[in-house]
Amino acid sequence: QKEVEQNSGPLSVPEGAIASLNCTYSDRGSQSFFWYRQYSGKSPELIMFIYSNGDKEDGRFTAQLNKASQYVSLLIRDSQPSDSATYLCAVDNQGGKLIFGQGTELSVKP
């Protein structure tokens, strides 16, 4: 059974701080990794994807992938109250079929 695990939340950070969200996966053959943000009552929104080991930066977001450790993380710099949401880690199982982690709820306090 392929699994995706995220660090349990909720995670609370003060405004302006760095939020760190972590995810591990069990299938060593996984190639594609995604971070989705989901606001309450809304559908998931893709914010980052990463395929290669290392870091990928997009604005305030940095995704980090370590395939040897089967670990992917998302860093949010200068966290804003509008970043408060549930963040879902997803791993591509086979051509667009995604396995999701349970999600980490992030709360950014003003």
Add this chain to the structure above:
Amino acid sequence: SAVISQKPSRDICQRGTSLTIQCQVDSQVTMMFWYRQQPGQSLTLIATANQGSEATYESGFVIDKFPISRPNLTFSTLTVSNMSPEDSSIYLCSVPRENTEAFFGQGTRLTVV
């Protein structure tokens, strides 16, 4: 990114009835996926809707309960049959883009009473 229209956006249904959810994409796609998100839970893949062939269901999901149609490359439906309160969830369709990242419709929030 693809534009995905899903309807209805929400519905309240009586137990024992069925609801059909529609998903329309603005471009042709080979595969469409249906997910379920139960209250407070993450997303679980129900099935892959393939054009011109039977849908492929994940473990724990069966065609009798969740029949799927895929009449063309831009449209799919998911029916939730003989509903019970346990079927109360958000149902989402998604399509992959060229790098396999999935884009989601706005979801259908189903409440079964």
